[in-house]
Amino acid sequence: MRFERREHRSLTLVIATPILAIIAALALSGILIAIAGAPVLEAYWRILKGAYGSRLSTTETLTRATPLMLTGLAAAVAFRARLWNIGAEGQLYIGAIAVAAASSHLLGGLPASIQIPALLVIGALAGMVLLLIPLWLRLRFSVDEVVTTLLLNFVAVLFVSMLIDTVLKDPTAFGWPQSQSVADAAMLPKLLSRSRLHLGLAIAVVLAFLLHVIQSRTVFGMQSHAAGLNPAGAVFAGVPLGRTLVIVACMSGGLAGLAGAVEVMGVKGYVTTDLSPGYGYSGIVVAMLANLNPLGVVLAALFTATMFVGADGMSRAMGIPSYIADVTVALSLLTMLVALFFTQYRIRR
Amino acid sequence: MSAAVLEIQHVSKRFGDNLANDDISLSLQKGEIVALLGENGAGKTTLMSILFGHYMPDSGRVVIDGQELPPGKPRAAIRAGIGMVHQHFSLAPNLTVLDNVTTGTESLWSFRARKGEARQKLLSISERFGLKVDPDARLGDLSVGEQQRVEILKALYNDARILVLDEPTAVLTQIEAQKLFSILKDMAAQGLSLIFISHKLDEVMNAADRIVVLRGGRQVAERKAAETSKTELAELMVGRTVTRPQREASTPGEIVLESAGITVRENGVDTLKAVDFRLRAGEVLGIIGVSGNGQTVLAQLLSGTRARTSGDLLLFGKPIDTLSVADAVFAGIGRIPEDRNKDGAIGEMAIWENAILERLPAFSRHGLVDRKSGMAYAQKIIDQFDVRGGTPSSRIRLLSGGNMQKLILGRNLINRPRILIAAQPARGLDEGAVAAVHERILEARRQGTAVLLISEDLDEVMALADRIQAIVGGRLSPPIPAEEASAQKLGLMMAGEWAQEFSHAV
């Protein structure tokens, strides 16, 4: 048996790939649900109902999808230029704590129309800075950024933990390690009343469209793509490799930082060390499921959020650990990888 | 006639739509040297890969000493006494010579490697055939010629009786090549049988007893070396009489590019040493040399992808500080990279994107790429330069080597560059494509473009260049006019033998 490169990829194949991957992942998780002794189809039905069964659950799913879109975009942008940013989790936390600090100590008095944009920028900048460190290590010392970004996730969370234990500690939180809250004027407006759904969703979707345009239409998009596909060829064609990577890192880190900012300003209002249930890591899955396409990220984030929100309800009703959602999401990354492979190769005997 | 040690019988192999080998049969006697002659893509390497078990043939078989070799099993081929010397060495630079040679020679499950015995055996073989190397040297520290010796020793260490060499002289100087062939003849005299793959008529005539010619996957002829001529072989190999274009006399114009004492230092090593040349409008200056002597660095320097350490670079008479890619492109320097797949193209991007990537500022407004004019530009190149096998929107990876090269030439020449830096422009192309590329280069010269032709191919340089300089160890010889160049003289120059002869000129 050998594999042969496909010469042409049809559009149908490109669209069908993630759908097939998700079906395969659901089938595999189904085995685990069955082993646990629960009816598989009913479990999936309950997941769907848990995610979209009511107005509340639907808005909850969309709220949950918001940070996933942003971390998904962060990964997609970086991976397209072969910058392996696995540090979105840490960048998210740094973005979040920067926003909390800025609002509670510096900008809290400003009106919402000024404070909100300022805080969003601050969150993004904080995320950028955290990614520029490993990028600098790569460009200067040839250190693989995968490991450094992974390690920095732990440093970032510890850093946040330290701040909310000390200088940023909320004295009114009964001793819980929790940051001071952002000012009321810093909270993002709701998209729907009587829900948690906030402006962050609109920001994420708009950014996805913007990124799509940047990647497919602009000089920078073409150059960063070339740099990712063939660095030597890009250099020969005059693409400034270092500068391109720095810009990509700013975009990627900024998006991840923004995810943290939006989560604080839209949902929580303050920072704890369980702000993110692994949004940064799930973002990698989201990006891969979307085949690094920014518009696809929006849909892939919805799928992931559906699993997470739906599984909570299903878990309570059927006694299946809600970790089944994490398993399914992780499996969909693996099945997507395999599916992507078969869009590029066909089997010869 | 004694029984053949090796017989290839009716071997066929298809890759997709391409019939790489079509019913090929070949035999080899003990002590004989057979040359497998053919152009790139004639099926030589495929045939040898089948012989060595890298590929499974679709039909046909390989027989050694009367016994059929199980197909697709390199281990069986090694055990039967076949040794392969690849064109791209199959060696690990980080391991020692001894490690490279002994990999896979002992049972993987034995608890101790018998290094002492292995060293003894290696030394005795290298003694016997005059292939001297230090067993404990790190392979990456050896010269290319020495690495090839290791590659040959590896085969002999496995008790090979049949040695297959794939384009063995591709990386050697003429002198090294002569030495290699005398070693090979000595091996044959000692009872080994050899097959070597080549597309060079000279060496085939000199070294082989018998010549098998392949073309387009088919076996077109078999001749005894004593009973054929270069002309006949050339026709058999190409299948038609392709004449490569020759330059006509012309008068060069003013100096457009000048290098004065340029040195490039990397990690403490001078890869270019005080390089001097002057390039005039309307002439082709040929830089000839065996690969690895600094021509890559020279090409990168002039293409804007590498900085110099010292020395002056004058472009149109004006000294320039640093030359970036954008500077070069928009100053009218066309650039043909030596490795078109690695440097010249982004395989997964479309032809139109590859066509405009190096001049994006000309195809964009406010940072937005003008896709429409980019597509039109690509179409114009495709039409004018006869690029076949793709439309502007298909991925460039799908083009054949010749067509990709035509596209790369086209994206440069369509803008009428004042200077063309052409590094190995015809490397790896078949005769038809070589002729087309050469014609384009001469056409540019007629129109007044100054061409710097960096090449390893003597015939190419002698056909195209007005003046020739050799590059050896990062140094450039003084130029000689093409009229004074002979293969022999250039061979000496490529070996660095110009110091005395030209000392008056320096």
Place this chain on the structure above:
Amino acid sequence: MSAIADIIASAGLWAAVLRIATPLILGTLGALLCERAGVLNLGIEGIMTFGAMIGWLSVYNGADLWTGLMIAALAGGLFGGLHALLTVTLGLSQHVSGLGVTLFASSFSYYVFRLLVPVAGTPPTITPFQPIAIPGLSNLPFLGPAFFSQTPPTYLAIALALLLAYMLFRTPLGLAIRMTGENPHAAEAQGINPMAIRYGAVMTGSALMGMAGAFLTLSAFNSFFPTMVQGRGWICIALVVFASWRPGRALIGALLFALFDGFQLRLQTALGGIVPYQLFLMIPYILSIAALAVMARRARVPQALMQPYRRGER
């Protein structure tokens, strides 16, 4: 300052160093073996998590400790097989595949654990490996309690480091593995099957990772809880670079690392309240990054690392 001197002079520190080092030694050896054959295995973090869970779960359900350790190794090997399937057979990106394996293995661990172990106020425990005093040596003053009163897996880890070093540099199999990591085409030209070597190395290496995880629940602690691996896997990946892909240096690197960590833990107690404890906890990660920065350019990386091998394709 005398506080620091006291810490260094205490046999307890050095005993802790070996204990902290053990999972790092095993994990680093595992990652090193994979990389020597040319495969980066970022599945390590998840495989360690799964090893910790399954080893503990086996013992909790009545298996003896050694059986638990072996089951963890076996499970690690199976996850290694998954990684090899993706990266060797299919030749997919080793980065992304490895992360996928990590995400899958860790979430799968939590799922199985939650499913089979009911939620309780205090986590259920097992009786872990007990220290074994090596007769004679353990009676030495200072050295005895410091180095010769460890649990059996620690001795095993040190023995495995020496064994792996011998295997890689003194046996034909080791040469075949190194050649596969440097140039799989050359290995194949010498009749070695690079695919088989890579599968073997990745599965064996992953088995070591599984054992590394199991050490946490069967020796260092006595219970399993999510996120207990705490990035140790990533630290191992950094240690491989620091060790220049040599098992002996990996052993030294892991010990050095554990020394800092053990020192940090004690300093934390000594300086508790003055300096936030999080600063100390950051040290291992920052140290790893520093080690990478120092060594990345110097080390001789296996030339075929992260390059998929496909027959007939160059």
